[in-house]
Amino acid sequence: MIATRIPGPATRAEPARKSANLAASLAALALGTTLVAGPALAQTEVNVGFALAATSHYGVAGEKWKEVVDAGTDGRYSLTLHPSSALGGERDVIEGLQIGTIEATIVSSGTLSSFVPEVGVFDIPFLFRDLNHARAVLDGPIGEAMLAKFEDQGLVALAWGEQGFRHITNNRNAIATPADVKGLKIRTMENPVHITAFQTLGAAPTPMAWPEVIVGLQQGTIDGQENPLSVITSAHLSETQKYLTLSGHVYSPAMILVSKMFWDGLTPEDQEVFRKGAIEAKAAMRAFVDAAETNGEAQLKSEGMEITKLSDEQKAAFREALKPAYAEYAKKYGQDLIDQIIATK
Template structure:
């Protein structure tokens, strides 16, 4: 009788609070990529650590493939406190914190190591510190990666080859301007609509890291790929400030520690997966690996973007990043 009453009480708590079996807090975490992505694998890793170290007080429920909406919609939900967690690219985050546009400047990072150096240093922290004013907490920088171009029309080896191609970009003014200046016809679109847009030839192409191009089966509707690496896309693991403020300090620590551990996990598996899937894609698509001279032509074509957005991003911030990146090389 006593046992039954106990179980009934637990179920009642679960029902009233919306949490499973007595967990005091539920984190609903949604992303746009599918369940095969490195991002989702790292979210599963995060979930395991949080649930173990919180001794079941925090439950993490995962959603992939835009089941809870696109990056922008999920960030709005975090602001309102109707969703607890998401992990967008920084590009659509610029609608909330303008300074994140620094990461969208074409070719600003020469490699992943220098990106880590900037993101994990004072600049990365300064930008995360701007998020609470927008109702979100930035727990850690995870990685989407260097973005590569694909299309269904012809192989692209120079900016001239982009002429007239309709390219989907994320919702970000710098990405739009960069593709315009390179001669393409860019159009912003939510990630969840991209596959069918390519299938129905609403757009000719898109740009994303190799892992996404492979795991989202983009090769089924895109024949040509080029390793442009024009932008490095960080992810930020975001949590709703409304939810965060309700967490006791010891639980905040559990969540923050798990986010940091999962960052290391994410960068490691993402890099491995991107390299592995490039090789697999070579069997499925016509992949162009640019020579240094060919890559320099894309870099050159994008140069006007730096002047165009200098005031908007802040000249000091751009200079700070450029100084740090040149110091890093030494």
């Protein structure tokens, strides 16, 4: 006869102890995972969309902004940069800020006047004497008053960025006089001030979002475009354009914007960190522009572009040709404001 062993109390309790130990281990693991993952789960991603490449002045500014915000909020907010129009064109991104689907952007003045028309005054040709004059205006009372106007549009403008003075590139001919511009199919930003200026000079301005420009130049849909050296170099336009005219016809600001919906959800302390970061990003952007102004001409010449630079007398001829446009600008923005900008030291 085979004896059957009947489990005693200790033997029957063994599976129960194992089950309890397993449950306790899983609970401890879950608690540990929660503690470890806690900070990561609390981190808020801030999406920053912009049109230019990561290696551009926008990218440099974005990296500086990210560095300051990540450090200043102990990683609770982390900026994710989306260069090269990954989130859409500039107008699309700004509209995303308004409805809260995108948190922030670094943007040119190209579409800003569609949201705050008064900002177009800064795009008047030959308005600024040099970079120091432009920066003094934007950092002063006139520029600060313009930034404040964006809040009514569901946007918070933290700082003026910069692209620099715009110059003309094209594949048709060198430019030395207003007559050389006549009939030129030139891409402009979606900016009524720029469009009016080129129409007045007899060109054929073609507003076009930045992502379409390179293809347009390659296919010959447009003859040329106009941009600061910071863009011309970082976008490698020497690969598609033969002639560069250092015209400096328009100073081109940029802007660091955040969604008001996002901004209103920040504590005052975090708002200050974002604002501080934007100011440091502006400085980084201006340093990039300064370097491009210093080294860009030599770089583009070495890459094969034929370069001419307008003299003061040649610029005066362009101003004379633009007189009808200046009359329109005075009606739209007020001669008093224009005179205040000109008089700023």
